[in-house]
Amino acid sequence: MEGADMLHLDRLCYQLNEFSLTADLQIAAGDRVAVIGPSGGGKSTLLNGIAGFLVPRAGQMFWGGQPMPDHPGERPLSILFQDHNLFPHLTVLDNVAIGLRPDMRLSAAQKAQAVAALDQVGLGDKAMAYPRDLSGGQQGRAGLARVLLRQRPLLLLDEPFAALGPALKDEMLEITRQIVQQAGITALMVTHDPQDALSFAEYAILVAEGQAQAPAPIGPLFDHPPPALQSYLGRRAP
């Protein structure tokens, strides 16, 4: 885990009224990490902190050995939430293109890239459709196409496919895993489903009672869960 290509949360502390989250950990570049733990433990707070939406009370964050820029827009990351951040009044192509330029004034080459990203997620024939014309799975794919186009090295996912049925969710997780793996993207995914965590990630960060633990290899972690994880998993251990 040494070297410049990593995400380093250096003794970070975020305070939200009564709640505080501490994180002192490193994630190697290209790793896929599940963020798991009980409700209210601080999983979304961790992602919001990494995204730059929260100002830390203490500590620092580094990416590739350099301090993370303060401004969220300058951080080298993309975010995929459950609503896929699609704008209803924009075509699918423009929804993807906005990932590259907020004013959507793309050069011909950039437009070709956006079309290629749609092709890659199997939405090549939906470029001129609107989000309302897409199924839930297709909306997820459009969100992924934007992630592909942005080519940011870090991806934050907060239960992006939780609203989908089991088969479609599995399919979307697999597509996401392939895209992330091929592009060498470092990915952190919040999930409540141990099976999703296992199928997507190599490591897991357990977040409980305001503490984010260092990433651990996910198989052994589920095989021998520490007490906080054991009580969270209950009888739903995978």
Ligand SMILES: Nc1ncnc2c1ncn2[C@@H]1O[C@H](COP(=O)(O)OP(=O)(O)OP(=O)(O)O)[C@@H](O)[C@H]1O
């Ligand atoms: N904007 C806020 N202001 C004050 N407290 C907040 C704010 N957002 C979250 N909290 C509190 O911070 C704690 C952690 O919330 P967080 O959403 O990070 O947990 P979580 O692990 O993602 O939970 P869940 O699995 O239910 O989504 C909770 O006690 C929550 O009530």
